[in-house]
Amino acid sequence: MTRGRAIGAGFLGGAVAGLVMTVVMLLLAWLFGVATPLTIFGDRLSVFIPADQFLSLMGRVGGYNHLKQLGVGSVIFGQIFVGALGGMSYGLSARKRRRIGFAATASAFVFLPLMSVAVLLWPVLGTHYFGLPIARATLVTLLGLVAAFAFFERTLVIGFRFLTRPTVQINDQEFTPRIGRRAIFFGGLGILIAGGGAGLLRKLYQSATFSYDGTQYKGRIVQPITPNDQFYCVTKNVVDPQVNPSLWRLEITGLVEKRQTYRLDRLKALPAVMQETTLMCISNGLDTGLMSNALWKGVPMSTLLGAATPLTGAAKVRLHGVDNYTDTFPLEKAMDPTTLVVYEMNGEPLPHRHGSPARVIVPGYFGEKHVKWITRIEVADANAEGFYEAQGWGPDFIVPTRSRFDQPDHESTFNLETASKGIFLSGVAFGGDRGITRVEVSFDDGENWQEAKLDYPGTKLTWALWSYLWLPEGADDYTLVVRATDGEGEVQEWEEDRPFKSGTTGFHKIVVHVA
C-alpha cells in the first residue's frame, strides 16, 4: 500500500468513525440523558474564562445562545477532525506493520482517550440530564464515553480494512484496485450517518434552551405574582435537565456528621412552608426584566442541615445541580429559616426549566444562588467556589435596591390634551430581602421627588409594584427617574465603586415628550 493511500484511507476512516462516535453521543444524550463532551466540554472550559472576557466573547458572537451553539459546534467539528487525524496515524502504522491487533487499537482509541477525557473533564463528569445522583452520573458518563470510543475504534478498523483490503491475488502478488469506488461508497455512508446525526441534532435543538433562555418579565403585563410560564429564565445549559423523579436523590454531604439522602417523597413528607420570594439575575440591567416573583413551597434548608449536623470548620454550603451547576453561600444564610429547598411554584409542581423536581430559594441573593435541579448540598469550608464564582463574578452577591419603570415606554410622546388627563406611570421596586417601604419618581432628572403609590407593597422578600398618575405641567421633554427605599430605610443609590461583576446599581431613567 502506498503512503498516500494509507493516509487517505486512514483520514476518511477516522472522519467517518468520528461522525459515528458523535451520533452515538447524541443518541445516548437523547435516549438516556447521558452527559457527553458535546455539552460538558463547554461547562468545563467556561470556568476558566474570566467574567469580563466571557461577557465580551458573548457580545462578539451575539449572545449567550450563540456562544452555546458555537461551543457545541466546535466540539463536534473538533472531535471529527481529531478522529480523522487519529485515523491517519492509524493508517500510517497499519501500512508499516500490516496487522495491528485489537489490544493496540483498543488502547489507542478507547483506553487512552477515555483516560485523557476523564482527567480533563473530571469535575463535570457527574452531570446527568435525567437526574442521576452525582456518583452514579459519573459512572454513566464514563460508560457513555467507552461506548462512543468503542464505536469509533470499530468503525475505524473495519472501515480502514474495507478501504484498503486487497481483492485480487496474481502470482502471490496482491493487487488492490483503485480506492475510488470504495471511498465513494464509504464516504456516502458517512454522509448518511451525518444526515442521521443532523436529524438528531435538530430534535435536540428543539428541546434546547435557545428558545427561552433569557426570557424577561416586564412592561404593562407585570402582575404581583409572575405566572410560571412567564417567569424570567436563565440557564447555563444547551439542553436543560428533564429530571426523572425516580432516579433523583437529594444528598447532604461534606462536612457533616451524618450524610443524608432524600428521595422526593421523603422530602415532601417533611414539614413545608409557603413563601413568596422574588428572584433577580446578577446580569439584570436597570431597564430589563430578568426578575420575577412567585409563591414557593418547600422545606427550610435548616431542617435538612440540622438532620445531617454540620461539623466544626463548616462555613459555606456548596450546592450542586444535576447539570453540574454549582454555587455557594454562607452556612449561616443556609440556616436562615427563609432559605428553602422548594418543589412547588405558584401551586404547581416546579416546571422543568425552573428546576424540577427541586431548587433552592435563598432570599436577598442574586438569582444564580437559587440553584435549580438541586441534587447535592455539600457543607464546605470557607474556600468553596461555584460555577460563576470561579469565573470571577462577585464578590458581592446581595441584591442592591432597584426600581424600574414598566410604563410608559422610554422616548414615548403624548399630546398635551392626553397628558392633561394624566399619564399613568407604573413599575416594580425590589430590595432583596429588605423589602420596599417607599417609591419616588422625579420628572426633572432627580431634582425633585414625588411619592408614588405602592399598589402591591409585597413582603420583605419580594418586590413591590408602584404607580403614579402624572400631570405634566406643560409641553416639554421630561427626564423621569424612579428610586426606592428599602425596609431598612436605605434609599437606592448608585454605587460608583461596585464592579459590574457584583451586579449593576443606579437609576432607571426614561425620557417622555409632551408635545
Ligand SMILES: Nc1nc2c(c(=O)[nH]1)N[C@H]1C(S)=C(S)[C@@H](COP(=O)(O)O)O[C@H]1N2
Ligand atoms: N442548576 C442550575 N441552577 C441555576 C442556573 C443554572 O444554569 N443551572 N442558573 C442560575 C441563574 S444565573 C439564575 S439568574 C437563576 C434563574 O432562575 P429561573 O430560570 O428559574 O428564573 O437560576 C440559577 N440557577
Ligand SMILES: [Mo]
Ligand atoms: Mo443569573
